[in-house]
């Protein structure tokens with residue numbers, strides 16, 4: 001069981017908080033797509049013994065692609081990989097890209113899951129973030145996508161930014177949860193380097209958010225979504241009717257995946273790989289038959305630390321027997337460092353499984369880092 005990730009590094013405009021790899025100059029889009037297909041063909045051996053269960057178009061804004069561009073990529077996946085009978089195929093969609101024609105096209109090319117970037121249903125918040133859409137676009141796009149029941153739908157929201165009140169957050173959640181959507185990803189806003197927000201913060205033009213307020217909003221989001229029938233299964237992810245995001249869950253469970261396109265990452269159980277995060281360099285290197293991918297061999301300590309970090313962010317937690325497989329030195333270290341947290345019931349044991357008590361999910365990364373093994 002494995003996943004394929006395709007990174008489409010283009011957007012209409014730059015959101016002020018985002019430092020994912022994208023360009024607003026779309027002139028290189030056709031060429032990047034040609035090389036993405038070339039990369040899919042040249043790297044097919046990476047997953048030659050695996051069944052592809054999930055395909056994920058992320059970005060950037062993959063909803064900018066037209067039907068031919070999407071179907072060309074999907075056909076090349078089918079001709080070069082072993083694809084499961086009904087793979088989960090997700091497309092990240094910006095609300096301003098949704099038209100009824102595009103919805104039909106997505107259905108036709110067998111996309112069956114949409115991750116819709118709503119972020120907020122308030123125009124002042126959307127303008128503050130420099131999103132390219134209005135709140136009305138969000139609801140219009142959601143209705144078009146719901147019509148015909150062709151997709152599992154996930155909606156993304158952001159909280160923890162200046163100007164967002166509890167009342168606005170409640171409106172956002174209730175308006176979305178009242179629709180037939182199956183999944184929500186709710187992220188606390190982070191101020192990333194090289195973004196407009198980071199620049200404004202350094203100039204004193206943007207207020208830094210108080211951790212307590214962000215923590216309160218996290219709990220508010222969680223309580224509201226639980227009341228609306230969602231299950232909280234990863235720090236930022238909620239689903240109804242057990243419709244977990246299969247692709248992302250594979251990342252958290254340490255399964256193999258191949259990522260293609262500028263900046264995409266891959267993992268084969270032993271090594272991590274990452275592609276150059278520059279569209280011009282990606283094209284020119286592939287034109288010259290040069291590699292675009294760097295790699296790092298993960299040590300036993302790296303794998304132990306990653307298992308702790310990703311496992312403790314989920315409701316599945318970490319398994320004690322799996323921790324033992326990293327060797328007695330790390331297991332003893334884990335037992336010693338986790339004892340205090342277990343005593344304070346911040347970490348909870350259920351049989352072989354250890355999870356973080358949900359009240360402490362907002363500080364999960366801090367707890368995990370205390371359990372990291374550091375080589376002397």
Ligand SMILES: C[S@@+](CC[C@H](N)C(=O)[O-])C[C@H]1O[C@@H](n2cnc3c(N)ncnc32)[C@H](O)[C@@H]1O
Pocket residue numbers: 017018019020058059060061062092093094116117118119156157158187188189190191192
């Ligand atoms: C990188 S975007 C790609 C999908 C699509 N272009 C969109 O904007 O919806 C995926 C998600 O990452 C989240 N995101 C990106 N940067 C973030 C940040 N600095 N803080 C919180 N969430 C962020 C947003 O919620 C966004 O929906």
Ligand code: SF4
Pocket residue numbers: 010011012013014015018019020022059060061094117
């Ligand atoms: S959040 Fe999405 S639309 Fe905005 S810049 Fe990032 S990738 Fe592009």
